[in-house]
Amino acid sequence: xxxxxxxxxxxxxxxxxxxxxxxxxxxxxxxxxxxxxxxxxxxxxxxxxxxxxxxxxxxxxxxxxxxxxxxxxxxxxxxxxxxxxxxxxxxxxxxxxxxxxxxxxxxxxxxxxxxxxxxxxxxxxxxxxxxxxxxxxxxxxxxxxxxxxxxxxxxxxxxxxxxxxxxxxxxxxxxxxxxxxxxxxxxxxxxxxxxxxxxxxxxxxxxxxxxxxxxxxxxxxxxxxxxxxxxxxxxxxxxxxxxxxxxxxxxxxxxxxxxxxxxxxxxxxxxxxxxxxxxxxxxxxxxxxxxx
Amino acid sequence: xxxxxxxxxxxxxxxxxxxxxxxxxxxxxxxxxxxxxxxxxxxxxxxxxxxxxxxxxxxxxxxxxxxxxxxxxxxxxxxxxxxxxxxxxxxxxxxxxxxxxxxxxxxxxxxxxxxxxxxxxxxxxxxxxxxxxxxxxxxxxxxxxxxxxxxxxxxxxxxxxxxxxxxxxxxxxxxxxxxxxxxxxxxxxxxxxxxxxxxxxxxxxxxxxxxxxxxxxxxxxxxxxxxxxxxxxxxxxxxxxxxxxxxxxxxxxxxxxxxxxxxxxxxxxxxxxxxxxxxxxxxxxxxxxxxxxxxxxxxxxxxxxxxxxxxxxxxxxxxxxxxxxxxxxxxxxxxxxxxxxxxxxxxxxxx
Amino acid sequence: xxxxxxxxxxxxxxxxxxxxxxxxxxxxxxxxxxxxxxxxxxxxxxxxxxxxxxxxxxxxxxxxxxxxxxxxxxxxxxxxxxxxxxxxxxxxxxxxxxxxxxxxxxxxxxxxxxxxxxxxxxxxxxxxxxxxxxxxxxxxxxxxxxxxxxxxxxxxxxxxxxxxxxxxxxxxxxxxxxxxxxxxxxxxxxxxxxxxxxxxxxxxxxxxxxxxxxxxxxxxxxxxxxxxxxxxxxxxxxxxxxxxxxxxxxxxxxxxxxxxxxxxxxxxxxxxxxxxxx
Numbered sequence: 001x002x003x004x005x006x007x008x009x010x011x012x013x014x015x016x017x018x019x020x021x022x023x024x025x026x027x028x029x030x031x032x033x034x035x036x037x038x039x040x041x042x043x044x045x046x047x048x049x050x051x052x053x054x055x056x057x058x059x060x061x062x063x064x065x066x067x068x069x070x071x072x073x074x075x076x077x078x079x080x081x082x083x084x085x086x087x088x089x090x091x092x093x094x095x096x097x098x099x100x101x102x103x104x105x106x107x108x109x110x111x112x113x114x115x116x117x118x119x120x121x122x123x124x125x126x127x128x129x130x131x132x133x134x135x136x137x138x139x140x141x142x143x144x145x146x147x148x149x150x151x152x153x154x155x156x157x158x159x160x161x162x163x164x165x166x167x168x169x170x171x172x173x174x175x176x177x178x179x180x181x182x183x184x185x186x187x188x189x190x191x192x193x194x195x196x197x198x199x200x201x202x203x204x205x206x207x208x209x210x211x212x213x214x215x216x217x218x219x220x221x222x223x224x225x226x227x228x229x230x231x232x233x234x235x236x237x238x239x240x241x242x243x244x245x246x247x248x249x250x251x252x253x254x255x256x257x258x259x260x261x262x263x264x265x266x267x268x269x270x271x272x273x274x275x276x277x278x279x280x281x282x283x284x285x286x287x288x289x290x291x292x
Numbered sequence: 293x294x295x296x297x298x299x300x301x302x303x304x305x306x307x308x309x310x311x312x313x314x315x316x317x318x319x320x321x322x323x324x325x326x327x328x329x330x331x332x333x334x335x336x337x338x339x340x341x342x343x344x345x346x347x348x349x350x351x352x353x354x355x356x357x358x359x360x361x362x363x364x365x366x367x368x369x370x371x372x373x374x375x376x377x378x379x380x381x382x383x384x385x386x387x388x389x390x391x392x393x394x395x396x397x398x399x400x401x402x403x404x405x406x407x408x409x410x411x412x413x414x415x416x417x418x419x420x421x422x423x424x425x426x427x428x429x430x431x432x433x434x435x436x437x438x439x440x441x442x443x444x445x446x447x448x449x450x451x452x453x454x455x456x457x458x459x460x461x462x463x464x465x466x467x468x469x470x471x472x473x474x475x476x477x478x479x480x481x482x483x484x485x486x487x488x489x490x491x492x493x494x495x496x497x498x499x500x501x502x503x504x505x506x507x508x509x510x511x512x513x514x515x516x517x518x519x520x521x522x523x524x525x526x527x528x529x530x531x532x533x534x535x536x537x538x539x540x541x542x543x544x545x546x547x548x549x550x551x552x553x554x555x556x557x558x559x560x561x562x563x564x565x566x567x568x569x570x571x572x573x574x575x576x577x578x579x580x581x582x583x584x585x586x587x588x589x590x591x592x593x594x595x596x597x598x599x600x601x602x603x604x605x606x607x608x609x610x611x612x613x614x615x616x617x618x619x620x621x622x623x624x625x626x627x628x629x630x631x632x633x634x635x636x637x638x639x640x641x642x643x
Numbered sequence: 644x645x646x647x648x649x650x651x652x653x654x655x656x657x658x659x660x661x662x663x664x665x666x667x668x669x670x671x672x673x674x675x676x677x678x679x680x681x682x683x684x685x686x687x688x689x690x691x692x693x694x695x696x697x698x699x700x701x702x703x704x705x706x707x708x709x710x711x712x713x714x715x716x717x718x719x720x721x722x723x724x725x726x727x728x729x730x731x732x733x734x735x736x737x738x739x740x741x742x743x744x745x746x747x748x749x750x751x752x753x754x755x756x757x758x759x760x761x762x763x764x765x766x767x768x769x770x771x772x773x774x775x776x777x778x779x780x781x782x783x784x785x786x787x788x789x790x791x792x793x794x795x796x797x798x799x800x801x802x803x804x805x806x807x808x809x810x811x812x813x814x815x816x817x818x819x820x821x822x823x824x825x826x827x828x829x830x831x832x833x834x835x836x837x838x839x840x841x842x843x844x845x846x847x848x849x850x851x852x853x854x855x856x857x858x859x860x861x862x863x864x865x866x867x868x869x870x871x872x873x874x875x876x877x878x879x880x881x882x883x884x885x886x887x888x889x890x891x892x893x894x895x896x897x898x899x900x901x902x903x904x905x906x907x908x909x910x911x912x913x914x915x916x917x918x919x920x921x
Binding site for chain 1: 345346347366367368369370371372373374376378380381382383384393394397398425441442445451
């Protein structure tokens with residue numbers, strides 16, 4: 001076969017010199033993501049003691065380490081579920097046009113851009129024992145003494161809601177605006193009431209988007225780190241898995257254990273995502289008729 | 293079927309901002325008739341349909357079904373069927389479940405839902421496609437699903453919003469016949485919105501021509517075709533030659549006019565006096581090449597099957613459109629005439 | 644119609660109530676930081692006993708904020724520049740070509756966004772330390788490229804897809820060569836998209852905590868990381884000067900946000916939702 005013929009055959013399958021444009025990006029991801037990851041996995045199998053699986057055995061044998069998985073899931077799953085569940089009715093109500101919509105969405109972007117560190121600082125001030133929230137509750141007589149809302153589970157949970165809710169809301173709002181509004185009108189002319197229209201038409205069309213939103217919100221909550229340290233109880237009830245990984249790698253300098261924990265963290269996270277995306281693949285995922 | 297004897301729109305007005313999309317539409321729809329709302333885009337015909345369906349609230353006026361007021365009911369309680377311009381098929385439901393949707397909403401027994409759904413699928417000849425999703429169907433098939441979904445409920449009124457505008461020319465003709473056939477079989481009262489005069493003329497028992505939110509004329513297809521009430525309706529009904537001329541003399545119903553290099557006799561629409569400015573409307577097919585008449589110069593000749601469409605220029609510089617049986621050559625001089633009954637003369641001052 | 648419904652339904656009241664509560668809390672969180680940063684002494688009262696701006700000068704000198712701001716700016720600009728240069732050509736190929744393994748490549752670019760930064764940050768930092776990059780500006784920039792390049796690609800691919808490919812073919816039929824098409828046809832059409840992607844990457848890089856935290860040395864800290872260190876060392880330094888720094892951080896983020904929103908709509912700041920193309 002001549003070179004020209006080969007080139008034609010490759011071009012027919014979409015392989016031509018334009019693909020070189022892909023190379024820098026691919027090289028970066030391979031060098032900065034895939035290689036370190038593989039290196040980390042390799043490192044996790046080479047602990048100072050205990051054989052190939054020593055680092056993993058050390059992690060799972062120690063209840064203090066092992067429980068970080070349940071602690072992390074115990075924070076991130078409820079937070080992600082709440083964020084998505086609260087966003088649906090609110091976004092549904094606001095799917096149409098109304099005055100001030102752009103302002104509202106802009107305000108909601110603020111906590112996302114501020115990030116977790118600033119939110120943590122603000123929560124310490126606002127929800128603290130002498131903060132405005134407790135003062136307000138005390139002065140209207142709802143409570144007798146300040147409620148403890150920081151440096152424990154709730155502080156971290158609130159920080160996850162403050163950054164996660166706007167994220168979920170904006171995503172769901174954009175999914176909802178991708179659903180052709182005439183579908184609901186059509187359902188109305190066929191006799192479907194408000195609840196039936198939501199339940200039978202909008203919700204099934206929104207469901208794949210909800211699954212994606214849940215995954216992204218969950219990833220955000222699962223990687224909770226600074227707020228777990230700053231507004232949480234990093235040695236106890238909010239000792240999440242990223243703290244354990246950081247602690248092992250940078251405070252004990254056991255890179256093998258640190259990498260092993262990072263790998264466990266990735267596996268747990270991907271397992272949850274895989275389950276949700278697996279359920280999503282059972283749903284209708286085609287066009288929703290709207291403007292993408 | 294919970295039919296009605298008549299459905300009455302009483303001064304229905306709809307404003308968007310400070311613009312009237314529909315400026316006081318009054319109209320009575322009779323049981324079993326096929327009514328077309330016709331007009332150029334932006335004339336308010338879709339607004340009228342959405343008001344009727346309950347998808348748009350009225351700014352003023354009311355809608356009455358026999359004695360009962362209708363405009364305060366939400367769309368799902370009016371019991372009308374609607375075919376949308378983009379079909380609005382539910383993309384996640386199969387053809388069968390799309391059609392069954394309305395029946396299920398009415399909480400009919402399972403057996404009846406199944407029987408009527410299958411019947412509707414047969415009616416629109418989609419038996420082989422019943423289990424498919426709308427995304428897997430062609431445009432014409434989707435159109436049939438949309439129609440079946442609306443008529444399966446045997447609604448007291450079917451609303452159709454430019455249902456054929458997304459189809460290609462051949463399919464449009466086929467579906468036109470299909471819609472007419474369904475109307476003859478089922479006898480469902482239908483309001484049909486379109487901007488295509490040919491479609492409206494061929495389908496409807498009665499037409500309503502709208503312009504800028506106002507009714508220009510209501511009548512049978514024949515009325516509109518032969519006696520348009522003003523030059524706008526004439527323009528819309530295929531009177532392609534609309535020439536500004538002046539009244540020379542009035543002899544009863546026959547009026548002599550001249551201008552733009554032509555001299556013609558025609559029928560007055562409205563009161564006229566000699567010297568008045570008028571607009572003269574003639575269909576291309578009514579302007580004949582003959583022995584006598586006014587000479588014009590042929591400019592463009594198009595072959596159109598049985599006839600030739602000719603564009604010619606008068607000595608006054610106006611372009612006229614006519615039909616010819618023999619092929620003239622561009623540059624030729626021909627003489628044109630028209631029967632006075634086929635020449636309509638509208639006052640220029642009138643709207 | 645919708646207005647009437649809002650007044651009527653109790654569910655609507657509940658929903659608007661929840662939104663209002665959220666917004667009030669959000670305002671509380673932010674203002675409490677701002678108020679504290681200007682406060683003299685603030686213990687068991689609604690507002691501080693007096694007002695001052697001295698915490699800002701303290702923060703400025705104590706934390707060496709000028710250097711921190713310079714580093715933050717350097718990191719952000721470098722990351723934006725590199726990720727746009729690398730990401731845009733790649734997204735062009737992904738948007739326009741179908742080739743064997745395209746889905747795999749797409750998935751590879753998606754993964755860094757789907758994984759928590761800590762999971763790849765720790766091994767990445769280890770590798771960067773091994774090769775001597777970590778602890779310096781270079782390491783911080785390299786680490787931040789990992790989510791930024793995919794982000795540019797995921798933002799730009801749909802943007803390029805919506806540019807009609809016949810425009811390129813038309814240019815080719817007019818005799819333009821590939822590089823001419825890029826320079827004279829695509830570049831002008833892509834500028835809005837590139838601008839949007841750049842500003843999004845800028846916002847994300849300035850706000851990125853984990854990766855910078857894991858790879859930065861003492862003189863390559865960005866503002867967030869410096870803020871974190873000063874917070875976790877609270878007690879040594881006055882809480883108010885930490886808050887002053889937090890306000891500086893907030894202000895710079897808000898300025899970026901205002902600039903960003905001139906070019907993109909709020910939803911885009913979250914993520915450009917794009918399903919895997921077939």
